[in-house]
Amino acid sequence: MNVHFLFIGAPEIFVILLIVVMVFGADKIPEIARGLGKGMRQVKDATNDIKKEINDSAKNQGIDTNLAKDFKKGINDVKENIDDFTGPIKRNL
Incomplete structure (x- = not known):
């Protein structure tokens, strides 16, 4: 180690x-x-x-200080959409 x-x-x-x-x-x-x-x-x-x-x-x-939170929410939404889309593909492989 x-x-x-x-x-x-x-x-x-x-x-x-x-x-x-x-x-x-x-x-x-x-x-x-x-x-x-x-x-x-x-x-x-x-x-x-x-x-x-x-x-x-x-x-x-x-000034809006929640800009980073908005970006993170958007990224998580995209990740979920990708997971929903690729879920069936992953199961078939």
Whole structure:
């Protein structure tokens, strides 16, 4: 089983973790992980705030924000029509 994360294999991840433990020490790793988690959470919250602002501005300007939903519905309708059309063909093969 090959584990790849950002084009890095399991042995490389192990070496990186070993270096982190040697540089920072085992007692600092939970603190570093907590800091990374907080940072990632702040980025996620900021992204959600920006999305909300964009959607609110679009609604205030009268722009339709459901365009993607309309496209998805149209695509699903076409898929269903194709499945209805090809269903008998698939069964005969």
